[in-house]
Amino acid sequence: MSLRRLYWSALTGQWRGGVVLLVCSVLEGLPAFFSGRLVELSVDRGFAVGDPRTGLGWLALFGLAAVLGAFGSRMVWHQLGKVVEPLRDALVTAVVRGVLHDESPPRNQPDSSGVARITQHVEVVRDATAGLLVQARAMLVTTASALAGLVTVAGALVLPVAVPVVASLVVFGCLLPSLARRQRALALADEHTAATAGASLAGMRDVVACGAEPIAALAMYDAVDAQAAAAVRVARSSALRSLVISLGGFLPLLLALWLAPGLVATGELTAGAALGALVYLATTMQPALRGLAATAGTVVLRLLVALRRLAETAELPERPDGTATPRGTDVRVHALTFGWGATAEPVVRGLDLGLRPGEHLAVVGPSGIGKSTLAGLLTGMLTPQDGRVLLGGVPVRDVPAVQRHELVALIPQEAYVFAGTVRDNVALFAPSASDDALAAAATAVGAGALLRRLGGLDAEIGHGGEGISAGEAQLLALARVYAGSARFVILDEATSHLDPVSEARAERAFAARGGVLVVIAHRLSSALRADRVLVMDGRETAVGRHADLLVRSARYAELMQAWATPVAGGAAAEGAGSATAGGVAGTESAAAAAGGLVRGAATAAAADGGGSAPAAGTTTTAAGGTATAAAAAAGTTTAAGGTATAAAAGGSAVGAATRAAATAAGAGGAASAAAADADGGPARSAATTAACAAATAAAADSSEIAVSVSSPVGGAFSGDLADDAPAVVSGDLSVRPGTTAADVPVDAATEPPPWRPSPVPRAVRAR
Incomplete structure (x- = not known):
């Protein structure tokens, strides 16, 4: 069902309110119909013949008709809410449903145009409908009643009066398409202004951070200027419309004043009839025509434009609800x-x-x-x-x-x-x-x-x-x-x-x-x-x-290689927690190169570990040679008579990963450890220091490993080292076999120094 059909069905669905409005319209039309006639009778049968009491009596009836008309107007306002509010509720439901069923909504920000349709266009339809039911209906009833009364009082003036009225209405009708186009352009300009303002406000932090305030302001200025220009064009059209209607309302009155004396002189009109005709034209028809044209030029145009805009962008989905029942969740x-x-x-x-x-x-x-x-x-x-x-x-x-x-x-x-x-x-x-x-x-x-x-x-x-x-x-x-x-x-x-x-x-x-x-x-x-x-x-x-996928998907291998940065003969990976020697403290262990990107004699993948998780089946042992393996800090890599290289890393709160590499000697070999920060940024992992501790777990001898750590890793550490405390790692550490990350001292009182990320990893040199 389209919104226009919904609009009419919502109105016709309130038939009880429509019947009451019809009765009210009859009461409202009584003063307009009897005004000129009662004035004629009060003059011809009262004041003109020297009987003021009779004249006052007819005028009293005129006052009674006015009271009945006011009562009818009061009843209209009572019934208006019963007709208009259900219409508004139905339109809001339809528009919201249409926005929610939009298959291409704006991402990561509110739908400003959808908000404008709900908060502006629906309210325009509501107010315009209320205006039609109150003003346009009253003006139509008044005009029709005045014309009917004029026929009964001064039929000779009907034709001269009708010609300018009809001519002005025809010209006004020719102007309506142009008025509608300009009114629609104004509605679109309103939406564009709302969308531009919404986008600027949604991205205000980025706008300020990038120093793009002038660009955002310029876009807003352009939108506001376009909206103002559209409003000026609508105002000019409204002025032309008012001129046409004014001519159509005043010309009949001027013609009546010009023709009435001659008609009275020839006896075609009595003095009371001429005065009654002027009452119809001056106090009833002319204001009614002016009000009707104003209503049609504003309320009706806004209603048509708003309905068209709503129909273009928020049609109700025609797809019926499904009836199939799934058999499982596969x-x-x-x-x-x-x-x-x-x-x-x-x-x-x-x-x-x-x-x-x-x-x-x-x-x-x-x-x-x-x-x-x-x-x-x-x-x-x-x-x-x-x-x-x-x-x-x-x-x-x-x-x-x-x-x-x-x-x-x-x-x-x-x-x-x-x-x-x-x-x-x-x-x-x-x-x-x-x-x-x-x-x-x-x-x-x-x-x-x-x-x-x-x-x-x-x-x-x-x-x-x-x-x-x-x-x-x-x-x-x-x-x-x-x-x-x-x-x-x-x-x-x-x-x-x-x-x-x-x-x-x-x-x-x-x-x-x-x-x-x-x-x-x-x-x-x-x-x-x-x-x-x-x-x-x-x-x-x-x-x-x-x-x-590492073997058969080049794209996947490229993504993983871009994610993993080679360090110290292996590859550093972005991890997600603080590693300890022999395990992961309640988090994952992510592998450098994800187990296949290290080029050389041998590669191995680190397993996803929720606890102590060395890469199952991936530890490479080389007799008298060199083994290169990508392993999590949780893993254990050994080498017989050679050197084993392992990589470990921590994650980052903002996406800049801390990279760490550790080398551990096999039996009888030298032991050293190295760590590096590849991207920088506030890190949420202590993998840089944990890697040093993890290196000792791989050493077979009991020699002390002395490492110098100088890593500009600031931010909130988690896991074994500290509980969300700002910290940096600096100084010289003496790490013995069996040391865990918790044993590595952390200066939690030092703020991280400002620094710029470098594309080249900063190695932590072993002594």
């Missing part, structure tokens, strides 16, 4: 193809994929390659151009919306947190869940500390998530879905604002929860935790396990 994708436009290059092309319950898939690829588009297709939010997405054996878009929302959940990068309590936010998809269940869900995804900081489930959250960070908002969104019933969960970079430790914990929580988990990877370490990886690369896609 996901099958067959020849899936989608592009943003009929002639656009498809961003998803011929994709085939199968996901079983309990499976964890990571989706990786360059930015803008279509990963989020794939998420929309998998959830049924987007309609594929070709192919199918099956959920439990049935097309996902054929599943009833209510059931689909219970089975499928998509968590976007920008988490939405609404004003209310923490319980309101977390229990959105599980309204009947107990407090213990909600707290357990929050703890599972790593939001337990946030819950305690805020003060529990009853803590209030301000508008727009006031009082919490972007990362904390993501934790609440994760807890919200975890507490719900969805068994097909897609994390579309839903942990991008979290540190790697928290990201790993959240992903593991959903993976252990059961069902199907798809992670649109923000960090490539997510691929190491997944059962399988989907690599998107435009025309070609590849699906497989991590180790297999």
Whole structure:
């Protein structure tokens, strides 16, 4: 159903109110119909014949008619809300539903145009409809009543009066298309101004940080100037419209004044009839015509423009709700193809994929390659151009919306947190869940500390998530879905604002929860935790396990190589936690080069470890030679009579990874350790120092390893070293075999010095 049909159906649906308005219109028309006639009678039968009492009696009846008309107007206002408010509610529902079903909404910011349609255009329709029901209806009734009364009082003046009235209305009708175009241009200018202002405000932090205030201001100036110019054009058209209507209203009065004396002299009109005709024209018809034209030139035009704009951008979806019932939560994708436009290059092309319950898939690829588009297709939010997405054996878009929302959940990068309590936010998809269940869900995804900081489930959250960070908002969104019933969960970079430790914990929580988990990877370490990886690369896609993709997918190998920086004969990798000698302290261990990018005699991949996890089957031993292995800080690499090189690294709160490398000697060999920071930035891992401690675990002798650490790694450490305390690592350390990261001293009182990231790793030289 279109919005115009909805508009008329909403109006006609209030038929009781329409009947009352009709009765009110009859009462309102009484003064206009009887005004001239009663004046004629009061003059001809009263004052003109010397009977003032009779004249006053007729005028008293005129006053009674005016009272009845006022009563009718009062009843109109009482009934107006019963007709207009249901119409507004229906339009708001339709527009909101249309905005929510928009398959190409703006990303990462509010839909300012959609907000303008709801807050401006719908209100225009509401106010215009009210204006029509009050003003236009009253003007039409008054004009018709005045013409009918004029016929009964002074029929000889009807033709001269009607000609200028009709002429002015015809000219006014010819001006309406131009008025409508200019009014629509003004509406579009209003929307553009709202969209420009919304975009500038949404990106205000970046605008200020980049010094782009003049550019943003210029864009805003242009939008405001265009809006002002459109408003001026509308005002000029309105002035021309007023001139035409004024001529149409005053010419009949002038003609009546010119013709009336002659008609009275010939006896065709009495003095009372002439005076009554002037009353009809001057006090009734002329104001009614002016008001009717003003209403048609403003209210009607605004109504038509607003309805047209709403119909263009927010039509109700015609697709009926599905009726299919899924048989399970397995996901099958067959020849899936989608592009943003009929002639656009498809961003998803011929994709085939199968996901079983309990499976964890990571989706990786360059930015803008279509990963989020794939998420929309998998959830049924987007309609594929070709192919199918099956959920439990049935097309996902054929599943009833209510059931689909219970089975499928998509968590976007920008988490939405609404004003209310923490319980309101977390229990959105599980309204009947107990407090213990909600707290357990929050703890599972790593939001337990946030819950305690805020003060529990009853803590209030301000508008727009006031009082919490972007990362904390993501934790609440994760807890919200975890507490719900969805068994097909897609994390579309839903942990991008979290540190790697928290990201790993959240992903593991959903993976252990059961069902199907798809992670649109923000960090490539997510691929190491997944059962399988989907690599998107435009025309070609590849699906497989991590180790297999390193061999057969050049794009995947390139992504991993770009992510892992070679250091000290191996490759440093971005990790997600603080490593200890022999294990990982409650987080993951990410491998440099992910087990296949080190070129040389031998390579090995580090396993994803939740505890002590050396790379299973990947320790390379070289007799009398050299072995190079990429291993997590949790792993143990040994060499018989040679040298073993291992790499370990920590993550970063803002994406700049701390890289660490450690070399440990085999039996009878020299022992040394090195660490480097490749990218810089505030790190949330103590891997630089932990690598030094991890190196000692690989040493077979008991000799002391002396290392000099000079790493400009500032920020909040986590794990074994400190509890979110700003720190830097500096000075000389003496590390013995068996030392853990907790034994490495950290100066927590020193602020990190300002520094610029260098493309060349800064080595921590061994002594």
